[in-house]
Amino acid sequence: MSFVLSLARFSATVAARSCLQSPRLFSTSPSLAKELRIAIIGQSVFGQEVYSLLRRQGKNVVGVFTVPDNNCRPDPLAAQAEKDGTPVFKIPRWRLKGQLLPDVYEKYKSVKATLNVLPFCTQFIPMEVIDGAEEGSIIYHPSILPKHRGASAINWTLMEGDSTAGFTIFWADDGLDTGPILLQRSCTVDINDTVDTLYNRFLFPEGIRAMGEAVKLIEDGKAPRIVQWEGGATYDQLWQKKDVAKINWNTTALELHNFIRGSDKVPGAWTMIDKQKVTLYGSVFVDDREPVTGREIEIEGLAQPAVITQNGLVMYGSDGKKIRVTQLQLEDGRMIPANKWGREEKVEKLELSPEEEALQEKLRGIWSSILSLSIVEDQTDFFAAGASSMDVTRLIEEVKDLCDVSMDNDNVYMSPKFTEFVTEVVIRSRGGGQASKFEYEPVTIEANGRTLQFPNQLFVNGEFINSSWGKDYDCVNPTDETVICKVESASVDDVNTAVKAAKYAFEEGEWGKMNARDRGALMYKLADLMEEHKEELATLESLDSGAVYTLALKTHIGFSIDSLRYFASWCDKIQGKTIPINHARPSRNLSISKREPIGVCGIVIPWNYPLMIIGKWKLVLI
Incomplete structure (x- = not known):
């Protein structure tokens, strides 16, 4: 008797460990694979993909129970099942006043299901249906149960800053996500994951595969039933209505970041800016070393001003650390890039070929x-017409396949109306829309028969900015001492900010990470741009330094262009050298020297011929 008990305990232990830690499962069950009659109960693209997977695996899906059409648009699960000829039942409700509706129950019983599969279901399914199949019912839940029980598990996984996320497939019972566990899978949460990215990267694709695996385990008689540990259970608040997602600024930057990304895209974390409700999306936790330059704005409840930079809207937590959001949704529903706040965008009217x-x-x-x-x-508004985040993914893929234009999720969210989306696609097909343009108020002068426009601000951390102390000085033409324009005068703080930006670029910038061929391509592109605008550059150089125009054109600009092209050609030809060292037998080690670009240089430039000095003698060190 004790041997039998020991064997049973051993089998249960191995099954439990296999379920939670490895896809390989073990069971002492002698039963052969059984023919299942599967009822799919649920909705959405996830439900459709699980249904399609089971069909591809040769499983017998005898019926699909889903929600009614929305504005004459069938749910994706219903649409696919109807296309395949599978019986589809569109159920508005399963119960009335707490009682199972007899006609609905008869429809369910008519398919004679032996297993209910609930991949994604927002309806309350009565226990008579849950227990109505011989093998019971299995449910997909997007958390590692027993933690994060409830309908907003992904939101709370992020808002609580969990380092690990995952999903559970469990046997349904009469509790809220309390049934025995069949299998679980987990993944690491990226610091900047949102609900959408976590779902699309792991919970969606791996969840579909795992549902197929779970059905196979049941079919083979190897599916475990591991009782959930109630000591680790948490029940989370439903996180869908906008009023729950107002931002409390009296929290640390990491807590703010988790709150915003955990509410992205639904319900959307919001705050008051200039007396209007603004929803924040695309939160990024900012490196402490990254300098912040740009326009300051006041946000209700935020202790210090937020800063609009070229990369978005930077805000500070109660601990002084920074976060940045990339998108803002206004009260009228429009989405704008965060760096465009307070600036009217010109709507480009395109003439289509x-x-x-x-x-x-x-x-x-x-x-x-x-x-x-x-x-x-x-x-037509893409989202108002019923589109979900998975529809966004499908749209991007089809535009790439059929139109050969690459888009990303933000392009869809920022251009939800059809005409806006067409404009975005056309601009990208013309080669535009890939990078933001530098914004500045240009100085305009007439010289050498040309209209010249150029900035007169400080260029710090990739942006044109005014000096922090509000001072400027005259830029004088040395030939006649006339004032060309006023130029911003950098303060000590401005210089410190620039040095910090250079240090950050030196340590984390893209130039040093870029492969040699791409560096060379960029240097060639810079040379081409200089050649395209050489007359304008030569005119500016002659005004600024007093050089003869023809000399500036041929020498200052021409030599700079030649130097850039010469050193660009070397970028992918500079090789490391192998230096022999002592043979640390038996390893026979070698030391290899690898040349890497510095990427950032500090240059003090004299007044005479600065462009030539940068282009010909200094920039080549890149």
Whole structure:
């Protein structure tokens, strides 16, 4: 008797460890694989993908129970099942006044299911249905149970700053996410993950595969039932309504970051800026060493001003550390890049070529297919028409496949209306939209028969900014001592900020990480741009330094262009050298020297011919 008990305990222990730690499972069950009659109960793209996977695996799906159509648009699960000829039942509700509706129950019983699979289900399913299948019911839940029980598990995983996320497939019982565990999977949470990125990267694709694996385990009689430990259970508040997501600024930067990304995109963390409700998206935890330069704005409840930089809106936690958001949603629903706050964007009216008009109709067809709409109007809103985050992914993939234009999620969220989206795609197809432009108020002068425009601000940390102490000085033409323009005068603080920016770029900048061929390509591009605008540059050089125009054109600009191209050609040809050292037998070690670009230089430039000095003698050191 004791041997039997010991064997049973051994089997249970191995099964439990296998379920939680490895996809290899063990069971002493002698039963052969059984023929399952599967009922899918649920909705969404996730439900559709699980259904399609089970069909591909040859499983017998006898019925799909899902939600009714939304504005004549069937749920993706319903649409796929109807296409396959699988019986589909669109159930508005399963109960009325706490009682199971008899006609609904009869529909369920008619398919004679032996296993219920609930991949994603927002409806309350009565216990008569849960227990109505011989093998019971299994449910997918996007957390590592027993932690984060409830309908907002992914939100709370991020808002609580968990370092590990995952999902559980469990056997349904009469509690809220309390049933025995069948299997679990986990992943590391990236510091800048949002609900969408975590779901799309791991919870969605791995969850689909795991649901197929769970059904196979049940089919083979090897599916464990591991009782959840109630000591580690947490129940989380539903996180869907906007009023719960107002930002409390009296928290640390990391807590702010977790709150914003845990609410991204639904319900959306919000605050008051200039007396309007603004929702913040795309939070990034900022390196302490990264300098901050830009326009300051006041945010209600924030102790110190936020700063609009070229990369977004930087805000400070109660601990003085920084976060940055990249997108803002205004009260009227419009999404804008955070660095555009307070600046009116000019809406570009495009004149489409015949080829671009054909592209527009191709895009209209893609939208029609995804949204299940017979007609897509110019003002059709992608999300108002019922699109979800998975539809965004599908849209991006189809635009890439059918139109050969690369987009990202933000492009869709920022251009939700059809005409806006068409404009974004066309601009990108023309080679635009890839990078933000430098913004500054140009100085305009007439010289040498040309209209010249150029900045007169400090250029610090990749932005044109005014000096912190509000001083400027005259830039004088040395030939006649006339004032060309006023130029911002850098303060000690400005210089310190610039040095910090250079130090950060030296340690973390992209130049040193870039491969040699790409560095050379950028230097060639700079040389080409200088050649394209050499007359303008020569005119500015002659005004600023007093050089003869023809000399500036041929020598100052020409030599700089030649130097850039010469050293650009060397970028992918400089090789390291192998230096022999003592043979540390038996390893026979070698030491290899690898040349790397410094990327940042501190240069003190005299007044005479600064462009030539930078281009010909100093920039080549890159």
